[in-house]
């Protein structure tokens with residue numbers, strides 16, 4: 001996708017150049033440059049508490065922006081970072097940055113950070129999170145780690161041990177994209193998640209009676225298990241209203257707020273969001 005020319009700039013991928021034909025290798029090279037030159041940043045997306053109408057948390061999302069302003073989506077660079085192991089460095093940086101953001105404003109109750117299975121399997125991960133919290137002087141209960149169910153995570157004892165270490169530090173453990181993988185139910189059985197995020201595809205399917213029934217079944221199942229329920233991908237007032245009727249705990253999506261720089265979100269935490277009366 002890009003390569004350095006040895007001076008000080010990055011060129012976008014030239015598809016005719018045989019040397020750059022291996023996309024994944026190129027993204028890996030790009031990532032290396034990006035880390036060195038600090039082209040990686042975090043944006044944050046607000047999470048609303050449906051009962052109080054307040055913005056209570058925000059999710060950290062990684063962004064890779066080329067010097068010319070081109071954004072490289074996480075769906076492209078995260079898998080490569082996972083394959084090459086670079087996710088370990090990127091992930092540590094993301095958690096440290098999130099902890100510093102928590103330190104900068106006591107009004108921000110919680111920040112959630114996505115973590116890859118590669119991180120959870122790496123020795124010393126829980127200790128590195130503890131160190132990041134300690135450096136920032138932030139308590140573990142303000143940090144949430146989002147884990148995505150996936151085949152590669154299945155029943156891995158190192159992962160389970162790591163998660164229990166994180167919980168001992170008071171860190172919240174959330175299950176991301178619930179319903180999209182095959183292992184979601186096994187995970188619910190094994191891990192006491194603080195929050196489960198229902199994947200946005202289920203909310204979007206609510207336009208049909210069948211989709212709506214499915215969504216309600218999932219909510220019912222989770223409710224009986226006990227974690228807080230967060231619904232992702234809220235794009236309209238109608239969807240927010242549906243979640244209110246179903247007594248959902250938390251919501252997130254473009255209608256609540258788009259991912260943005262931390263500076264622009266801080267004021268949201270200081271003032272309650274005005275809620276429309278039903």
Ligand code: C2E
Pocket residue numbers: 045060061062073074075078094113114115116146148176177200232233234235252253254255259
């Ligand atoms: P995710 O963790 O499920 O994050 C939610 C994604 O949905 C984000 O995409 C967000 O911008 C998008 N989104 C939020 N609200 C809406 C909505 O209302 N409608 C629609 N259509 N989309 C919405 P993004 O930022 O492109 O991230 C994609 C994925 O990349 C994330 O999915 C996560 O799995 C991964 N990712 C992002 N940052 C990190 C990171 O720091 N570490 C790791 N390991 N993965 C990350």
Ligand code: MG
Pocket residue numbers: 059114146176
């Ligand atoms: Mg997430």
Ligand code: MG
Pocket residue numbers: 114146147148176177
């Ligand atoms: Mg995720």
Ligand code: MG
Pocket residue numbers: 176177197199232
């Ligand atoms: Mg998600």
